[in-house]
Amino acid sequence: MAEQEQEEPQYQGPVLFYSDEVIDHFSNPRNVGELPPEETDGYACIGDPACGDEMKLWFSLKDERIDLIFVMLGGQPRGSSFRLRRAPQQRPRNSAQIKP
Numbered sequence: 241m242a243e244q245e246q247e248e249p250q251y252q253g254p255v256l257f258y259s260d261e262v263i264d265h266f267s268n269p270r271n272v273g274e275l276p277p278e279e280t281d282g283y284a285c286i287g288d289p290a291c292g293d294e295m296k297l298w299f300s301l302k303d304e305r306i307d308l309i310f311v312m313l314g315g316q317p318r319g320s321s322f323r324l325r326r327a328p329q330q331r332p333r334n335s336a337q338i339k340p
Contacts, residue, residue, distance in 0.1 A: 271308055274309060275299075280298050282299045285297075287313075292314040293313070294312070296311045297309070297310045
């Protein structure tokens, strides 16, 4: 009895459970950098010294709109890019709605 050749399964690539928007921010992070001091209305530095993660965040208010720029050290800037995606459209009184 002749052995039947078994067809090798073709690799289909990983199955991604992320939206196109999340994948886009992962590939092309936004709002990364530093604001010049003359354009900065506020600054925050937060992090966990135990693991070395640190996020520096600059903001400015222009025409009742918030401009946020960040630098992420040790962490993942792509995730921060996604979290801040709607910040430039926020008015200052609504900025508390920006959540991680």
